[in-house]
Amino acid sequence: MSPPSPSGTSQRERLAQEFAKLLPAEAVLYREEALRPYECDGLSAYREMPLLVLLPTEVSEVQAVLRHCQGQGIPVVARGAGTGLSGGALPHSDGILLSLTRFNRILDIDPLNRTARVQPGVRNLAISEAARPHGLYYAPDPSSQIACSIGGNVAENAGGVHCLKYGLTVHNLLEVTFLTIEGERVTVGSGGLDAPGFDLLALMTGSEGMLGVVVEVLVKLLPIPQVAKVVLAAFDSVEQAGDAVAAIIAAGIIPAGLEMMDHLAIRAAEDFAHAGYPVDAAAILLCEVDGNPAEALQQLEQVETLLAQSGANAIRVARDEAERLRFWAGRKSAFPAVGRISPDYYCMDGTIPRQHLSQVLGRIAELSREYGLRCANVFHAGDGNLHPLILYDANRPGELAKAEAFGGRILELCVAVGGTITGEHGVGHEKINQMCVQFTPAELETFHAVKAAFDPQGLLNPGKAIPTLARCAEFGAMHVHQGQLRFPELERF
Amino acid sequence: MDLTAELCDRIRAAQAQHQPLELRGGGSKRFYGRPATGHPLELGGHRGILSYQPTELVVRARAGTPLAELEAALAERGQMLPFEPPYFGGEPTIGGAIASGLAGPRRPWGGAPRDLLLGVRILDGRGQVLGFGGQVMKNVAGYDLSRLMAGAMGTLGILLEVSVKVLPKPPGETTLALTTDPRQALALMGTLQRQPLSLSGLCFAEGRLHVRASDTSLEQLRAVLGPAATEEDPDFWRRLRDQTLDFFTRTDTLWRASVPAATAPLAADGDEILDWGGAQRWLRGVGSRENLRQTVQAVGGHAMMFRGPDRDQALHPLAPALAGLHQRIKAVFDPERILNPGRLYPDL
Numbered sequence: 001m002s003p004p005s006p007s008g009t010s011q012r013e014r015l016a017q018e019f020a021k022l023l024p025a026e027a028v029l030y031r032e033e034a035l036r037p038y039e040c041d042g043l044s045a046y047r048e049m050p051l052l053v054l055l056p057t058e059v060s061e062v063q064a065v066l067r068h069c070q071g072q073g074i075p076v077v078a079r080g081a082g083t084g085l086s087g088g089a090l091p092h093s094d095g096i097l098l099s100l101t102r103f104n105r106i107l108d109i110d111p112l113n114r115t116a117r118v119q120p121g122v123r124n125l126a127i128s129e130a131a132r133p134h135g136l137y138y139a140p141d142p143s144s145q146i147a148c149s150i151g152g153n154v155a156e157n158a159g160g161v162h163c164l165k166y167g168l169t170v171h172n173l174l175e176v177t178f179l180t181i182e183g184e185r186v187t188v189g190s191g192g193l194d195a196p197g198f199d200l201l202a203l204m205t206g207s208e209g210m211l212g213v214v215v216e217v218l219v220k221l222l223p224i225p226q227v228a229k230v231v232l233a234a235f236d237s238v239e240q241a242g243d244a245v246a247a248i249i250a251a252g253i254i255p256a257g258l259e260m261m262d263h264l265a266i267r268a269a270e271d272f273a274h275a276g277y278p279v280d281a282a283a284i285l286l287c288e289v290d291g292n293p294a295e296a297l298q299q300l301e302q303v304e305t306l307l308a309q310s311g312a313n314a315i316r317v318a319r320d321e322a323e324r325l326r327f328w329a330g331r332k333s334a335f336p337a338v339g340r341i342s343p344d345y346y347c348m349d350g351t352i353p354r355q356h357l358s359q360v361l362g363r364i365a366e367l368s369r370e371y372g373l374r375c376a377n378v379f380h381a382g383d384g385n386l387h388p389l390i391l392y393d394a395n396r397p398g399e400l401a402k403a404e405a406f407g408g409r410i411l412e413l414c415v416a417v418g419g420t421i422t423g424e425h426g427v428g429h430e431k432i433n434q435m436c437v438q439f440t441p442a443e444l445e446t447f448h449a450v451k452a453a454f455d456p457q458g459l460l461n462p463g464k465a466i467p468t469l470a471r472c473a474e475f476g477a478m479h480v481h482q483g484q485l486r487f488p489e490l491e492r493f
Numbered sequence: 494m495d496l497t498a499e500l501c502d503r504i505r506a507a508q509a510q511h512q513p514l515e516l517r518g519g520g521s522k523r524f525y526g527r528p529a530t531g532h533p534l535e536l537g538g539h540r541g542i543l544s545y546q547p548t549e550l551v552v553r554a555r556a557g558t559p560l561a562e563l564e565a566a567l568a569e570r571g572q573m574l575p576f577e578p579p580y581f582g583g584e585p586t587i588g589g590a591i592a593s594g595l596a597g598p599r600r601p602w603g604g605a606p607r608d609l610l611l612g613v614r615i616l617d618g619r620g621q622v623l624g625f626g627g628q629v630m631k632n633v634a635g636y637d638l639s640r641l642m643a644g645a646m647g648t649l650g651i652l653l654e655v656s657v658k659v660l661p662k663p664p665g666e667t668t669l670a671l672t673t674d675p676r677q678a679l680a681l682m683g684t685l686q687r688q689p690l691s692l693s694g695l696c697f698a699e700g701r702l703h704v705r706a707s708d709t710s711l712e713q714l715r716a717v718l719g720p721a722a723t724e725e726d727p728d729f730w731r732r733l734r735d736q737t738l739d740f741f742t743r744t745d746t747l748w749r750a751s752v753p754a755a756t757a758p759l760a761a762d763g764d765e766i767l768d769w770g771g772a773q774r775w776l777r778g779v780g781s782r783e784n785l786r787q788t789v790q791a792v793g794g795h796a797m798m799f800r801g802p803d804r805d806q807a808l809h810p811l812a813p814a815l816a817g818l819h820q821r822i823k824a825v826f827d828p829e830r831i832l833n834p835g836r837l838y839p840d841l
Binding site for chain 1: 546547548549550551571594600601604605607608617621623624625627628629630631632633634635636637638640641643644645649660661662664683686687688689690691707709710712713750751752753754755769772773792793794795797808809811812814815818819821822824825826837838
C-alpha cells in the first residue's frame with residue numbers, strides 16, 4: 001500500500017518551486033484563487049482542483065515540463081480553451097494542468113497550398129478570419145468556435161453543423177506535431193494528403209490528450225462558398241421531419257447543414273434569440289445548401305419540393321443574409337437558450353442511425369416522464385448526432401444524480417440501436433461508464449495497450465476516456481452484444 | 494459466406510507456431526509496398542454485403558466482398574464510394590481497398606479510405622475479434638482504431654467487416670482538357686482550387702491538363718480555362734486510376750510523391766504526372782532515390798517506390814521516434830508478428 005498522496009498548500013508550493021525552475025514564475029499558478037478558474041471545463045457539473053496550472057509559451061518549456069512530470073510521475077492534463085463538454089480537461093487532483101492558451105500564433109497562411117499552420121491555442125474562428133482575405137476558410141465549426149482552440153478540436157475530433165458535407169476535424173487536418181510524455185517531438189501526417197506508415201494522424205485526432213500534447217497543427221483551408229441558402233420547415237411531428245431528412249438524402253443531396261429541433265428546443269431558442277421560429281411546431285428542420293450559385297439554387301428548389309412532399313406545414317427560405325444568420329442564431333444558441341429556462345442542463349451527445357430517430361425520441365420522452373425531468377432535443381439530423389438537453393436543478397438534492405442516470409440511459413439506448421455514446425463531444429470524464437456498454441473487455445484492453453504504447457506510465461490525462469475493466473465491473477454494465485440487446489422494451493418500437 | 498470462425502482458428506494456430514501469414518484478398522496490389530512473405534491466407538471467401546440503406550449513406554460488408562460487386566450495388570441506388578478506389582486491372586476486394594489506403598483521382602474532394610471508413614471488425618494477431626468505430630457518421634468513443642487500419646496493409650489485423658460512408662453520385666460531370674505545360678497546369682489547378690467549384694478531378698498528364706467537375710460548375714470552369722479547353726473522354730480518369738495510360742506502361746521504375754499541391758514540378762516534362770490538383774505526383778526517370786526523398790521531404794512530403802525492383806525500401810523511411818511508435822503499436826495488435834510481417838517496413 002502506498003501512502004495517501006500528500007496534497008494541500010505545502011506540496012503545491014514545493015511543486016511550484018520545482019516548475020519555476022523550468023518556466024517563468026508568472027507562468028506557474030498555485031494559489032487557490034488563481035487555480036479556481038481551471039477547476040472545470042465546459043461541463044461544470046464536475047470540478048477538481050489541480051495541484052498547479054502551468055502556462056508555458058515555448059515548446060521547449062512544454063518539453064521540460066513533460067520530462068519533469070515523467071521523471072517524477074506527475075499526471076498531466078492538457079487544456080485548450082476549456083470549452084469541452086465531456087470533462088476531458090477536468091484537472092487531476094494530484095497533477096498539473098497544462099494550459100496551451102499562450103500558444104496562440106498563426107504561423108503561416110499558405111494560399112497556394114490552401115493550408116494554415118497554427119499553434120494549438122489558436123481559436124477555431126481565428127483561422128477562418130485570417131484566411132478570409134484569400135477567399136478561404138477552415139470548415140469545421142463547432143458551436144463554440146468563437147472560443148474553442150484548434151488544439152482542443154484535435155484532441156476531441158470536434159464536429160459542427162457543417163460536418164455532413166465538409167467533415168469533422170479529422171478530415172480537415174494534414175499534419176499534427178505533438179510531444180510525447182518523454183518530451184519528444186513527433187510529427188504525424190504530412191504537407192501532402194497522406195503519410196507513410198500507420199495513420200497516426202487519425203489516431204491522435206480525438207485521443208483526448210491521452211497520447212501526446214499537440215504543439216502545432218497544419219489544417220486544410222477551403223474556398224468560401226459563393227452562395228449559402230437556408231430553408232426552415234415546420235412539421236406537426238418528429239416522424240415527418242425525420243422522413244424529410246431521409247427524402248433529401250435519398251434525392252442525392254448532401255446539404256451543408258441539416259439540423260432538427262424539437263418543440264421544447266424551438267420554444268426556448270425563439271424566446272432567447274427571436275429567430276422567427278414557428279413556436280407551435282412539433283419539430284423544425286433547418287437545411288442549408290451552398291456552393292456556386294447554379295448548384296445551390298438548383299438544390300434549394302429540390303429541397304423545397306421534398307420538404308413539401310414530406311408534409312411540412314410551413315416552408316420559409318431566408319430572404320437575405322441577415323435572415324439566414326438569424327435562422328442559424330436560433331439553432332446555435334439552443335444550449336444557452338435552454339440554460340435560461342432551467343437552472344441547469346445536461347447535454348448528451350449520442351449518434352444513432354437516422355432511421356431510428358422517432359423511436360429514440362419517443363423513448364427519450366418516456367424516460368423524461370419516468371425521471372420527472374424535461375428534455376429538449378437538438379439534432380444534427382444529417383449525420384444522426386443527437387443532443388438531448390436534460391433540464392435539472394443542481395440545488396435540488398438528488399436531481400443531478402437523476403439527470404446523470406437519465407443521460408446514461410439515453411446513451412445506452414443509442415448503443416442499442418447501433419449508434420454510439422458520443423458523436424463529437426468526447427468521452428472525457430463524463431461518459432466513461434457508458435464505454436463499458438459500447439465495447440467488450442478485449443476492445444477496452446486494446447485501447448489501454450495503445451495508450452501504453454505512447455504513455456507507458458499512464459501520466460497523460462489519466463482516468464479519462466477509457467474505463468478500466470474493474471470500473472466496468474463496478475458499474476455493472478455489460479457490452480451490448482449484437483442481437484442480445486439489454487433493452488427488451490425496444491421490441492415495442 | 495462468413496469465415497470468421499475458420500479465420501480465428503487459422504490465426505490462433507499460426508500464432509502458436511509463429512507462422513507468418515501473407516494476407517490475400519483479390520491479389521490486385523501484390524506489387525505494392527515491400528514483398529509479401531509468409532504462408533498465404535486467402536480472405537476472398539469471407540464476403541457479402543451485410544447491410545446497405547442508401548438514406549443512411551453507409552454500407553457494411555465483409556472485407557472479402559469484391560469491389561466490383563459492392564460498387565455495382567451502390568450504383569444501382571445512384572451512390573458511390575467517394576474515394577474512387579483503383580482496380581489495377583485485377584479483382585480487388587473492399588478489404589484490400591481499405592487496407593491499402595489507396596485512392597483514385599477524386600481523392601482531394603471525396604477523401605481517402607481513411608476518411609470514409611466508419612468502423613471495422615478485425616481479427617488481431619492473437620485471434621481476437623475486435624470492433625472499433627461503428628456505422629454512424631460521427632463517433633468519437635475510444636481511440637480511432639478503425640481509421641488506423643486504413644493503409645496498414647493488414648499488418649495490424651485482418652479486416653473482417655468494414656462500414657464505409659457512401660455518397661450520391663454527382664448528377665452530371667464533364668471533363669475538359671487543355672494542352673499546356675506542367676508549370677502552367679499547376680498555376681491553373683491552383684486557381685481552380687481556390688474557387689468554390691464542384692471539382693472531382695485535376696490532373697496534368699502527357700501534355701494535357703484534365704479537369705473534371707459537376708456540370709453546374711462548367712461555366713466558371715470555362716471562364717478560367719479559356720476557349721482552348723475541349724471536352725474529353727471521361728475514361729481518362731479510369732485509365733489514370735488503374736494506371737493504364739501510356740505513361741504507366743513504361744517499364745522503368747515508377748515513383749509516387751505526395752507533396753503540398755503547389756510544389757513545383759519534380760521531374761522533366763513527360764516524366765511526371767501531376768494528379769490530385771498537384772498533391773500526388775507520378776514520376777519516371779528518377780535518378781537517385783535519396784535525392785528525390787530529400788527534395789520532397791524538404792517541402793513536407795514523402796516519396797515511395799510504387800512499381801519496380803528493389804522493393805525493400807519502397808516506403809519513405811520514418812523518423813526514429815515515429816518508427817518506435819509504429820513498432821509498439823504493431824506489438825499491441827500482433828505481438829508474434831504473424832500478420833503480413835515486413836509488408837510496410839522490415840520491423841513491422
